Amino acid sequence: MTETCFQLGVAIMEVSPDFIVDVSIAIGIAIMLSIVGFLLGKGVKLLVVKASEKLGFDEWLRRFSFGRAIKRTGLSAGEFFGMVTAWILYIVFILLGIHYGSRYLGLAEIASMTQHLLNIYVVGLVKALIIIITGFILTDVFVSYVYKSSELRTEMQLLAPVAEYLRLLFYIVIVIFAIEQAGISVEALTNMLTPIIWGLTVAMLLIIVFNIIQLTRGKPRLEE
Structure with missing residues (x-):
């Protein structure tokens, strides 16, 4: 146990300052893109709600079973679609942050996995x-x-x-x-x-x- 801890300490001490800088930049990229996605999602959600109210989309959609089902959840059609759009943007930008952060560090497997998630599952959703x-x-x-x-x-x-x-x-x-x-x-x-x-x-x-x-x-x- 003592030998393992010693080896871990040596490995940490051998980490170069450049590597620490690269990791910090990669984390910064991921956080920055996540924040952009969060702000964009909030903005798009507000825009969808306002546009729905102006265009009378709620009343139109309520003529159909799908719209009435949304109404029973306590949300308007604009709020529902705005929330769905916002969450899609959150997920997309979080995955983009992980993708570009991984690419910056040269972690090809993680970058490929996030690219696959974006292309297949998010687009598919x-x-x-x-x-x-x-x-x-x-x-x-x-x-x-x-x-x-x-x-x-x-x-x-x-x-x-x-x-x-x-x-x-x-x-x-x-x-x-x-x-x-x-x-x-x-x-x-x-x-x-x-x-x-x-x-x-x-x-x-x-x-x-x-x-x-x-x-x-x-x-x-x-x-x-």
């Missing part, structure tokens, strides 16, 4: 969010069109389970596609969701058959 948000909104528009395609109550009883089934099915497909685009394997998730989708399909068909029987008998559909 952004792509996944864009796909999910856009896909959910388009799905809600489509389902709303299905509901509006009939004004008769009898037809609505048959269309409602189909519309909600399609909504849920599209949501699942969109999420799986988004995760795949983020660079994450979805094979296990797909295998797990397959029996669930089949179960939902059977349930939807049973509901439709039940509604047809009720309509044929001239009885009102049972309300849950």
Whole structure:
């Protein structure tokens, strides 16, 4: 134990002043980029919130299920997207700080790892969010069109389970596609969701058959 401590002390004493300076500069680069990312994230978040309020984005998004889900969290749409954007910027600049600090010190493995994280996972996360948000909104528009395609109550009883089934099915497909685009394997998730989708399909068909029987008998559909 004493010999190990002695060797460690000798190694520390042998560290050159140039190495200490290089490490200090690398840490400074990482800290500086992290601070820039923090300030930029705060600024972008504030800008997104203000722009959302001015453009009426909250009211527009609230027309869709995705917007109403955000509202239930206690956040406005502007606050939600501003927060997401800010955190993405925080992560990006922290990784950039580690990347350039590592490159300055010649730590190729760490620099390569952070570059991989930026190119694959961070960019993939952004792509996944864009796909999910856009896909959910388009799905809600489509389902709303299905509901509006009939004004008769009898037809609505048959269309409602189909519309909600399609909504849920599209949501699942969109999420799986988004995760795949983020660079994450979805094979296990797909295998797990397959029996669930089949179960939902059977349930939807049973509901439709039940509604047809009720309509044929001239009885009102049972309300849950």
